[in-house]
Amino acid sequence: MAKVLVIEDDDATAQEMESCLVAAGHQVRREADGADGLQAALGGGFDAITLDRMLPGMNGLEVVGRLHGAGVYTPVLMVSALSDVDERIAGLRAGGDDYLTKPFDPGELAARLEVMLRRRSWVREASPVLQVGELELDLVRHSARRGAREIELLPMEFKLLEFMMRNAGQTLSRRMIFETVWEYYFDPGTNLIEVYVSRLRKAIDAPGERPLIRTVRGQGYKIDAG
Amino acid sequence: MPVSAWLDDAAPVRGWLQEVSRTTTARLTVLYGLIFAFGILALLGVVYWQSELYLNHRVDRILKARADVFLRATPADLPRLIREGLAVDGAQINVYALLSRDGAPLEGNLRRMPAGLTPDGASVDLPPTADFPAQARLIARRLPWGEILVVGRDVSQLTEMRAIVLQALGWSAVVIILTGLVLGASLSLNPLRRVRALQAACREIGDGDLRRRMPVSSRHDELDMFAATVNHTVEEVERLMAEVKGATETIAHDLRTPLTRARARLSRLEQSLGEADPRAEDALWVIDELDAVLGRFTAILRISELEARRRREGFVATDPADLARQAADLYGPLAEARGVSLETSGEAGGRIEADPKLLFEALSNLVDNAIKFTPAGGRVEVRAEAGPRIVVQDNGPGVPEAEQAAVLQRFYRGERDRLTPGSGLGLSIVAAIVRLHGFHLRLEDADPGLRAVIDCAPHDAGLPA
Numbered sequence: 066m067a068k069v070l071v072i073e074d075d076d077a078t079a080q081e082m083e084s085c086l087v088a089a090g091h092q093v094r095r096e097a098d099g100a101d102g103l104q105a106a107l108g109g110g111f112d113a114i115t116l117d118r119m120l121p122g123m124n125g126l127e128v129v130g131r132l133h134g135a136g137v138y139t140p141v142l143m144v145s146a147l148s149d150v151d152e153r154i155a156g157l158r159a160g161g162d163d164y165l166t167k168p169f170d171p172g173e174l175a176a177r178l179e180v181m182l183r184r185r186s187w188v189r190e191a192s193p194v195l196q197v198g199e200l201e202l203d204l205v206r207h208s209a210r211r212g213a214r215e216i217e218l219l220p221m222e223f224k225l226l227e228f229m230m231r232n233a234g235q236t237l238s239r240r241m242i243f244e245t246v247w248e249y250y251f252d253p254g255t256n257l258i259e260v261y262v263s264r265l266r267k268a269i270d271a272p273g274e275r276p277l278i279r280t281v282r283g284q285g286y287k288i289d290a291g
Numbered sequence: 292m293p294v295s296a297w298l299d300d301a302a303p304v305r306g307w308l309q310e311v312s313r314t315t316t317a318r319l320t321v322l323y324g325l326i327f328a329f330g331i332l333a334l335l336g337v338v339y340w341q342s343e344l345y346l347n348h349r350v351d352r353i354l355k356a357r358a359d360v361f362l363r364a365t366p367a368d369l370p371r372l373i374r375e376g377l378a379v380d381g382a383q384i385n386v387y388a389l390l391s392r393d394g395a396p397l398e399g400n401l402r403r404m405p406a407g408l409t410p411d412g413a414s415v416d417l418p419p420t421a422d423f424p425a426q427a428r429l430i431a432r433r434l435p436w437g438e439i440l441v442v443g444r445d446v447s448q449l450t451e452m453r454a455i456v457l458q459a460l461g462w463s464a465v466v467i468i469l470t471g472l473v474l475g476a477s478l479s480l481n482p483l484r485r486v487r488a489l490q491a492a493c494r495e496i497g498d499g500d501l502r503r504r505m506p507v508s509s510r511h512d513e514l515d516m517f518a519a520t521v522n523h524t525v526e527e528v529e530r531l532m533a534e535v536k537g538a539t540e541t542i543a544h545d546l547r548t549p550l551t552r553a554r555a556r557l558s559r560l561e562q563s564l565g566e567a568d569p570r571a572e573d574a575l576w577v578i579d580e581l582d583a584v585l586g587r588f589t590a591i592l593r594i595s596e597l598e599a600r601r602r603r604e605g606f607v608a609t610d611p612a613d614l615a616r617q618a619a620d621l622y623g624p625l626a627e628a629r630g631v632s633l634e635t636s637g638e639a640g641g642r643i644e645a646d647p648k649l650l651f652e653a654l655s656n657l658v659d660n661a662i663k664f665t666p667a668g669g670r671v672e673v674r675a676e677a678g679p680r681i682v683v684q685d686n687g688p689g690v691p692e693a694e695q696a697a698v699l700q701r702f703y704r705g706e707r708d709r710l711t712p713g714s715g716l717g718l719s720i721v722a723a724i725v726r727l728h729g730f731h732l733r734l735e736d737a738d739p740g741l742r743a744v745i746d747c748a749p750h751d752a753g754l755p756a
Contacts, residue, residue, distance in 0.1 A: 254659035
């Protein structure tokens with residue numbers, strides 16, 4: 066459970082976000098104004114913040130700037146109706162940790178928040194080896210193994226597997242995968258990610274082994290934890 | 292310089308002259324010149340004709356008066372009078388002669404009766420003869436005692452006057468025609484330049500840049516009236532287009548929120564059903580359809596975002612070969628999965644001013660499209676060429692020539708992609724990105740297959756910088 070600050074001026078959207086985050090097991094506080102949001106965030110004690118890009122009082126980019134200025138580095142998910150690549154990049158450059166475009170699927174909000182929270186914990190743990198069940202990924206030696214079997218991976222497959230293993234148990238949408246692993250912000254077309262995931266599957270699941278990557282239809286992909 | 296080289300050099304000048312000579316101003320100037328020349332000709336003609344009449348009349352009066360003086364003299368005095376008359380004629384402009392009844396010379400400066408002259412008192416112009424070496428006007432009278440009196444006068448001044456008038460006519464014709472040509476050409480230059488500017492603007496509007504306007508000067512002449520009319524029409528078209536576009540975008544924008552909510556609710560429902568439940572399959576089918584609709588709306592809004600952008604924002608020096616390689620890397624696995632070979636070529640080091648992220652998005656769309664429409668065993672090539680241009684070529688079924696322009700329009704889906712999922716907006720996104728850069732996108736028949744070319748040579752026909 067995490068404490069999440071939702072700074073959002075549109076009441077309906079804020080309501081939707083709160084119910085979704087509460088359903089995901091988080092504790093939520095809402096603020097509708099940029100300045101009030103900043104005060105609350107500076108008060109500390111939050112694990113994550115969702116921040117609307119355009120707010121009365123103070124815009125989202127400025128709120129992030131002030132937070133960083135005050136030495137507060139709570140992870141921030143920027144939420145905005147502006148979807149242009151430049152807007153995303155401006156949001157991320159200002160100090161946002163991730164960027165979500167309105168309208169969004171509440172499931173995606175929860176997933177992105179989860180990914181963001183976990184990223185904080187990797188940084189703290191800084192473990193060189195990721196492990197999910199019998200699957201191991203050595204980030205230093207750049208090697209992967211399942212049990213005793215060495216797995217050959219191409220660089221992008223390695224990056225994709227790392228992202229999925231770090232977020233084991235979490236369903237990751239194609240879009241999240243494309244944005245995080247490839248860092249591109251456009252629609253990659255019909256089934257590019259599907260092809261990459263199926264190649265990865267072929268590499269890590271030898272015939273007869275339990276498939277590790279699951280397709281969640283209509284949602285994305287996930288590796289089951291443990 | 293060899294003649295052929297001179298002809299080559301002269302060709303553009305000739306073309307230019309031809310173009311100038313075709314303008315309305317040049318034609319009018321030449322026409323006015325001709326009318327003016329005819330006017331001058333008529334005026335000088337009348338002046339000449341009137342002067343000749345007057346001079347002849349005057350000469351006739353002098354001749355008649357002189358003849359009368361001679362006629363009043365007695366037969367004995369007459370030769371003396373003639374002699375005296377000739378003696379005081381220092382300039383030798385007079386003809387006085389007395390001839391016998393049968394034309395033999397008796398006195399004066401004629402040795403015979405000139406041919407064509409009759410002794411009836413009518414004046415006759417005669418060419419120079421051995422007797423009188425100038426053109427002369429003569430009258431002859433028969434004296435009461437039978438001899439013939441001839442009185443005449445040098446009229447070569449009349450001939451000289453005629454020559455002067457003719458010369459004046461010739462020179463004025465030359466001056467008028469030359470001035471007319473030069474004036475015509477120089478007066479045509481400016482209108483021609485303006486017509487060219489109008490033509491260029493018109494072409495850009497025709498190519499779809501509805502923000503472009505025809506240049507209007509402060510002269511309020513007929514070209515300006517024409518340009519203003521066209522501008523008004525384009526404004527109206529732009530307004531209507533903006534309304535249509537605005538309506539499309541509003542629909543896309545407003546429907547996205549409820550559709551996203553519906554999708555989320557349905558997704559939660561589907562997850563609660565469990566895998567064995569047959570209703571889960573239906574729910575997933577609906578989710579797929581909703582995703583297709585949302586994908587379309589996202590693409591519509593993406594295009595309007597691109598169109599609202601200002602050119603050159605975020606432009607940096609970009610290597611097209613690098614983009615081609617990245618696109619081939621990204622789509623390699625997809626091509627492999629489809630049994631299509633994806634190749635890239637092009638020498639690194641080329642430089643174009645571009646937004647690399649946007650251009651990569653455009654290129655990705657083209658590559659994705661090419662892979663989608665190429666059957667297994669086929670080949671897709673993405674390469675950077677000199678020009679500079681970026682080419683994506685497949686050997687699939689291609690696009691019929693008649694459809695090539697249409698596929699760039701929004702929502703157009705050709706015969707070949709009825710069965711393939713997609714928003715039908717991919718190429719429109721590519722076109723919008725290419726337009727934003729001031730580049731040029733064309734589709735060509737690769738025989739077999741389709742070749743999409745992004746021509747990165749700078750075109751000014753883009754959005755305002």
